[in-house]
Amino acid sequence: MPGPIVEVRDLHTRFGDTIVHDGVGLEVREGEIFALAGASGCGKSTLLREMIALQQPVAGSIRVLGREVVGLGDEEALPLRRHWGVLFERGGLFGSLTVRENVGLPLREHTELGDRLIDEIAAVKIALAGLPPDAGSKYPSELSGGMRKRAALARAIALDPRLLFLDEPTAGLDPLSAEGFDELVRRLKELLGLTIFMVTHDLDLLWGVADRVAFMVDGRIAGVGPMQELSKSEQPLVREYFYGPRGRGAWEQAWKRK
Numbered sequence: 001m002p003g004p005i006v007e008v009r010d011l012h013t014r015f016g017d018t019i020v021h022d023g024v025g026l027e028v029r030e031g032e033i034f035a036l037a038g039a040s041g042c043g044k045s046t047l048l049r050e051m052i053a054l055q056q057p058v059a060g061s062i063r064v065l066g067r068e069v070v071g072l073g074d075e076e077a078l079p080l081r082r083h084w085g086v087l088f089e090r091g092g093l094f095g096s097l098t099v100r101e102n103v104g105l106p107l108r109e110h111t112e113l114g115d116r117l118i119d120e121i122a123a124v125k126i127a128l129a130g131l132p133p134d135a136g137s138k139y140p141s142e143l144s145g146g147m148r149k150r151a152a153l154a155r156a157i158a159l160d161p162r163l164l165f166l167d168e169p170t171a172g173l174d175p176l177s178a179e180g181f182d183e184l185v186r187r188l189k190e191l192l193g194l195t196i197f198m199v200t201h202d203l204d205l206l207w208g209v210a211d212r213v214a215f216m217v218d219g220r221i222a223g224v225g226p227m228q229e230l231s232k233s234e235q236p237l238v239r240e241y242f243y244g245p246r247g248r249g250a251w252e253q254a255w256k257r258k
Contacts, residue, residue: 005195012057033185035198039241053074065162084164085157088167102151103126103151122154153188166197217238222238230242
């Protein structure tokens with residue numbers, strides 16, 4: 001069995017008197033798609049930000065790619081960031097840059113490649129993200145929401161990362177765009193050999209894409225496992241999440257695809 005590429009141990013996070021994480025622990029294995037689910041405001045995106053060294057917990061350990069990231073400053077984290085890509089919930093594209101320039105930005109920051117080669121690599125990543133060739137010359141404001149997500153994903157894979165972080169990748173997308181993004185995530189994982197950690201409340205994504213899912217309740221991990229196992233949890237909040245009307249619909253669609 002592949003070893004862990006991300007290890008979180010006894011993590012504690014507070015904002016003032018508010019406890020966000022209370023002893024969180026989990027492992028992400030190399031080569032899997034691991035999803036973190038839970039109610040809004042439970043600390044999912046905060047944990048992702050701590051994993052990529054954008055935020056610091058009060059206590060605990062987070063090892064990513066074999067390196068402790070708790071306590072790392074921006075300069076110390078720079079070599080690690082070369083090996084992971086991040087898709088933020090709102091994409092995070094620079095509005096003043098074209099899609100090609102946005103995708104090429106990590107290459108300009110982290111490599112010494114020439115402009116022509118960077119543009120060629122950017123074009124490949126744009127195609128891998130399922131965008132047409134002419135999308136590269138457009139600005140983010142000229143794209144639909146689904147196309148902006150794909151452009152942001154192309155930027156996230158620009159450096160051929162080992163590890164990809166996705167923060168609510170289908171948030172704000174219409175059902176058809178969201179389904180297309182689900183298929184894209186599966187395809188890129190197989191094609192590029194990625195390990196993927198994603199934060200999501202999208203039940204279709206959980207059932208259709210994730211190898212394992214962790215469910216967060218009250219600052220703790222209430223359960224971890226494949227959806228078929230996790231959905232059988234006896235914890236009331238977990239069962240409510242998976243067996244409400246939307247949960248049942250996503251479960252039925254997942255079984256139809258099998």
